[in-house]
Amino acid sequence: MKPAQTRLRTGVLDLLATGGPHSRAELARKLGVSRSTMSLAIATLMADNVIKETDGNNDGSKSAGRPGTRLALCEPKGYYVGIDFGRIFIKAAISDANYRVLEQTEGDFDIDMPAEAALDLATVKVEQIIAAAGVDRSQIRAVGIGVPGPVDAASGELHAGSILAGWVGTDVTGGLSRRLGLPVYMDNDANLGMLAESVFGAARQANVALYVLLSVGVGLGIAINGKVFRGATGIAGELGHVVIDEHGDVCRCGSRGCLEAKISVNALSRALSISHGNISSNEMLRLAVKGDVGANRIVADAGALVGRSVGALCSYFNPEVVIVGGDLMRAGDSLLNPLKDAMRRFSIARATENVRVIPAGLGEQAELMGTLLFAGERARTAATASEIFGTSPQ
Structure with missing residues (x-):
């Protein structure tokens, strides 16, 4: 079997495993192949008893060639x-x-x-x-x-x-x-996190989505047409190591002034310790939720810094949705509102005017x-x- 056929076979199995039954036309569209090419792949998979036809659903959808039928995995096991x-x-x-x-x-x-x-x-x-x-x-x-x-x-x-x-x-x-x-x-x-949100969470219907993970570190997942984009060597999405202050603190990565070194939950709790004494990241987040002025201020500042970088990403990727997850998301609107404001200030207006900024649909799972x-x-x-x-x- 040729590499292209192998990729198509795997793509079909992944879609059926994570998204449930699909029509032939839906599979062809999502995988970017012609219906004739998809039909050949389907025939092979059915001959191998890997997938099967199921009764059509009641939503009025139709599949090419065989109205009323959809394709599903044969009793997935394991x-x-x-x-x-x-x-x-x-x-x-x-x-x-x-x-x-x-x-x-x-x-x-x-x-x-x-x-x-x-x-x-x-x-x-x-x-x-x-x-x-x-x-x-x-x-x-x-x-x-x-x-x-x-x-x-x-x-x-x-x-x-x-x-x-x-x-x-x-x-x-x-x-x-x-x-x-x-x-x-x-x-x-x-x-x-981006993969899970694309399959089960807030990015299920999005063609382009960003997943911002804010915790002890800062991460970014990118999904295009439901597939996670990792870049040529797996480095895509290293948002935490965008330099925001060339004279800032040294980061774990060896660079200076990285976003992660500035707004990780540990960095924020250290910043709050000036006014609140030695304090854990969990306590810092609890205080922010309760409305503590100092905790809210540092969380809001963190949201603004993240929003500035995410706004630039919106100009690059033009996403439909930005999903925010991780421990820092426990602060809720204290984080999200400044993040949204900064996004709009540091992007092309058309790139962010229709972008939804929402918490992770799956939360911390x-x-x-x-x-x-x-x-x-x-x-x-x-x-x-x-x-x-x-x-x-x-």
């Missing part, structure tokens, strides 16, 4: 595991093949934790949820990991300059795969759901490669 190495926590979940979460757990996580210790912790969490769910381990198809840092598109490992500086050079996916005896895949957490969806995507890609080339997944 399970996926997801691990979100959040910026202040770790979450793990196991889902069925339709991404219904069966079990979930979480705990504290320090981004300065050594990689090997973090992988040991993740292994314990995963073993707990597998046991609690009572699933057959042999039916787990893949594990997805989300990390707060850029992931190399070719190697699947962390780029230098990551907030997880001590992890760079560590075989994260291989190390966890050996511990669990399962295939493991990794991506940036903001990309995964977005990144975790994204790890499960990513595991499913990579498992299907690996299975297709195995069928074609006789290779085994990871």
Whole structure:
């Protein structure tokens, strides 16, 4: 099978797995191919008993050639595991093949934790949820990991300059795969949040969407026509390392005056400590929600700085929706209103006049759901490669 046919096959399976039944015309349109090309791919997948026709729905939609029928996966089976190495926590979940979460757990996580210790912790969490769910381990198809840092598109490992500086050079996916005896895949957490919002959340109907993740770090996910855009090497979306003050504090990435160094929740809590004494990021956010003047001021200033950069992005990408997620979003309108105002001041008027700026539809579950969806995507890609080339997944 040619590479283009492989990509088309995988694309069809991804759409049906995450979006449910589709007509032939819908699949052709979303994947950008002719109906005749799609018909050939569908015929092959049906012959392989991978997909099937289902009864039409009642919304009046029609599919080309066969009115009243749609295409769906043949009884999806198996399970996926997801691990979100959040910026202040770790979450793990196991889902069925339709991404219904069966079990979930979480705990504290320090981004300065050594990689090997973090992988040991993740292994314990995963073993707990597998046991609690009572699933057959042999039916787990893949594990997805989300990390707060850029992931190399070719190697699947962390780029230098990551907030997880001590992890760079560590075989994260291989190390966890050996511990669990399962295939493991990794991506940036903001990309995964964007993936989940595109499938299940606030970006389901958007052609172009931005997902801004504000926490201990600052991340950005970009989706175009429902697909996450990662750039040539996986660096796309490093909003946190846009320089906003060349004389500012040194950032973890080694540069000076990065947005992340200025408005991370830890940086904001340090700024508030001048008037409030030693204070945690959680307490800082709680005070902002209660209307504390100092807390609201630093959150509003952070929103304005983010809005300035996002406004520029709107001029570049012309999105329909900007979704804001992460811990800082707990501050609500104290953050969003200044962000919206700054967006409009620092962009072409037409680029932002119709843009919706909204909280993440999945809330603080977005990144975790994204790890499960990513595991499913990579498992299907690996299975297709195995069928074609006789290779085994990871």
